[in-house]
Amino acid sequence: MNSAPFQLSLFEAPRAALRPLPPKDQVLAKADHLAHRLSRDLGVPVRLAVTDNRSTMVSFRRATSALRLRVHHMFLDAPEPVVQAIANYAGRGHAGAGPVLDDYIRGRQPLIRQDGRKDTELDPRGRCFDLSQVFDRVNAEQFEGAIDARIGWGRMPRRRRRKSIRLGVYDHQSKEIRVHPALDRPEVPAFFVEFIVFHEMLHQLFPSPSRPGRRVHHPRAFREREKKWPLYEAAVRWEKQNLRVLLRSSRA
Numbered sequence: 650m651n652s653a654p655f656q657l658s659l660f661e662a663p664r665a666a667l668r669p670l671p672p673k674d675q676v677l678a679k680a681d682h683l684a685h686r687l688s689r690d691l692g693v694p695v696r697l698a699v700t701d702n703r704s705t706m707v708s709f710r711r712a713t714s715a716l717r718l719r720v721h722h723m724f725l726d727a728p729e730p731v732v733q734a735i736a737n738y739a740g741r742g743h744a745g746a747g748p749v750l751d752d753y754i755r756g757r758q759p760l761i762r763q764d765g766r767k768d769t770e771l772d773p774r775g776r777c778f779d780l781s782q783v784f785d786r787v788n789a790e791q792f793e794g795a796i797d798a799r800i801g802w803g804r805m806p807r808r809r810r811r812k813s814i815r816l817g818v819y820d821h822q823s824k825e826i827r828v829h830p831a832l833d834r835p836e837v838p839a840f841f842v843e844f845i846v847f848h849e850m851l852h853q854l855f856p857s858p859s860r861p862g863r864r865v866h867h868p869r870a871f872r873e874r875e876k877k878w879p880l881y882e883a884a885v886r887w888e889k890q891n892l893r894v895l896l897r898s899s900r901a
């Protein structure tokens with residue numbers, strides 16, 4: 650019997666080929682060039698950081714002395730109109746430049762790092778809050794876009810009586826934030842959800858030093874930074890006053 654001389658080959662490009670990371674010296678040279686173009690255009694010094702973020706592609710902070718800008722490495726090869734859009738968006742606050750950047754980012758999805766897991770496992774969209782929007786806002790306002798994590802709603806735990814509730818959790822290994830679904834309710838104010846997300850993001854910034862037999866979950870620097878949150882007092886108060894409601898809804 651003849652075996653059919655037929656073989657099906659699937660050629661899958663390796664990930665590295667799909668997503669070439671430019672060599673470091675090239676990145677530095679291009680970043681320098683980009684910073685100069687922006688600086689010349691805007692007439693202020695530009696301090697540029699290049700990221701390999703998964704969700705925040707452009708973020709910035711305008712100070713009087715300089716523009717601090719973080720961009721994904723896809724922008725290192727951006728054509729003139731896109732560079733112009735970065736200047737208008739970050740340097741001049743023109744919201745109209747947003748769509749130009751969105752289009753550019755959409756066309757370069759393969760350059761954005763994926764982590765192999767299916768996105769469905771971590772869904773940021775709830776009934777009341779879209780956590781990815783919360784994350785992006787807090788990241789831009791508090792961290793200059795420096796936090797790189799994925800975020801989603803946790804699963805509703807099995808019914809049982811509880812005395813306490815963990816409203817958020819950060820996994821250092823997978824860089825994932827999960828927020829307790831009890832917070833996805835209209836009675837929960839947005840500032841409180843933002844605070845919980847902010848808290849979990851701080852865990853990436855201040856990893857807990859683990860010593861044998863002892864683990865400082867929230868190091869002192871963590872706590873100090875947390876207290877600088879503009880609505881810190883209000884958030885702590887809200888949690889205290891509404892803990893029972895949260896506990897009840899977590900068993901619903």
Ligand SMILES: [Zn+2]
Pocket residue numbers: 848852866867
């Ligand atoms: Zn914590």
